[in-house]
Amino acid sequence: MTTSKLEASTSTWDVSQFQHTPFYCEENVYLLCKELSAKGIADAQSSDLFVVFISNEKKQIPLWHQKASNRADGVVLWDYHVICIQKKGGGDSPSHNLVWDLDSTLSFPCDLASYVSETIRPTFQTFPEFQRYFRIVHAPIFLRCFASDRRHMKDSLGDWLHQPPLYEPIVSEDGTVHNLNDYFDISAAEAVKEAGDGMSDAVFTQKLGVVVGESQLEEFFSQIS
Template identity: 80%
Template sequence: MVKIPLWHQKASSRADGIVLWDYHVICIQRKGRDDSPSPHLVWDLDSSLPFPCPLARYVSETIRPDFQTFSEFQRYFRIVHGPVFLRCFASDRRHMKDSVDNWLHQPPLYQPIVAEDGTVHNLNDYFDIRATDAVTGTGADMTNEVFTKKLGVVITESQLEEFFSQIP
């Protein structure tokens, strides 16, 4: 499994806060109204940056697009609308156990997450991303897929800020 670097992460023991994640989940919130837009905010529970953090700052300091990585470490983002994600995502926590079913870390106190349709585990569907999954271009079709498809869309690092600037 490929891991990608993110900076300013609380789990790091380094001064720059770098962590190599195999997947990472954040929430990006559109704040303001159409007639009074304000910056999108990133809610990252693992970040040491301000909480929430303006998207431009988060991209600049956490994703660091100026940092050159090998091509196999290209970062992709699966964008799923919050309500769709909450209805469709499921995790029975199997990814938190070793090969003999022992917990790697103490599980959360809340119950495992079950999707609206009864699915008990689909975490792999969300973080299994290939370069060929990334959509090209932008526009209404891509936005519509984010708001309607269970797995949303996959975009490249270079599309991230532009994509959110187009969300109605």
Template identity: 75%
Template sequence: MTTSKLEESESSCDISQFHHTPFYCEENVYLLCKELCKKGIADAQGSDLFVVFISNDKKQIPLWRQKASNRADGVVLWDYHVICVQKKGSGDTPATHLVWDLDSSLAFPCPLATYVLETFCPSFQTFAELRRCFRIVHAPIFLRFFASDRRHMKDSNGNWLRQPPLYQPIVAQDGTVHNLDGYFQIRATDAVTGTGVDVTNAVFTEKLGVVVTENQLEEFFSQIP
């Protein structure tokens, strides 16, 4: 526990330097990736960054240590959530991978193992239908193809359910104006079998990345070349 706290404090960043609009986590992470590259915290092309969508068939995922919660344990039942994972080290020089979550009360960034333990609470027994799945997309691909016109945040009369960001909606480089649904629609049957080289390599080529289960998450990142 002492080691984790030391790692967190040594790698902490000022979260106020990053743009955050409540309930627009996918856009927050999009801008976060760009800012990490701009600041030199990540590779200039974002090659060490991965965007991770978290959801399931029921669109109900319990996450702990969330700022939006009114509970002491910080638990929230989101329909989906988005974080950024930064791969650290390679080959014979492995290092602790980091999670950047603008909505978490944990350190910013937080070691992946600590984040998994504190945010997903593996020891807490949840219903099978609430188990989380993860769509992992390589940041350079995400920054190129992601688009959202925010239609998911409007009711049937066109009124905003949540106040949108002040900047213009994100349009993909190919002109696509909305494809968010393709990212957060995640089913357990989408999950890959195993986490071998072929699977980890696929994340660098697939537009929508790859889907893994909670049990595969840490192993997946440990195997990324």
């Protein structure tokens, strides 16, 4: 008995089937996008996938249901985090879109509406410095342009803060060796004020995608085709 591509793409997957190195979420998601496409879970060109960097100017973002937490509610205060969001079908419901978060204790994948409610918790009252912003980058662009030599994971003496993956560092198609900071350096000033056609067009053409606030994340994915 076989499972259709549509059925396979909406089922829950064993997260251990995917490459994961703790604290290297950007590289994990880079490889995840390729693997989802290779397995037929996503489009062969990754055109239905979006890489989403979550951060702010203070580099302090609370996220719940994270494996790295030692609290019952799973909350972690990350400097930044990276997830993959898959646009599903043509519906405008957030539940039609899927979040792939390798560091989450929620289902893998999790529908977008549930992920926002459980992990981001926009109704939870926090201090303004904990406001989260989302840089959304179309996966095909990210896979061509992203590069990291992992310099951010070394201390002032050159020692590793966290052990790196065993594979070679990721180099972009044009030979760039490091541009990670361009993605996770996110400021409130970059955030679009209103969702609209211009924002949707930009994510398919801009190397660094578009930045949206907490209240715009679900709306953004309901608008793009």
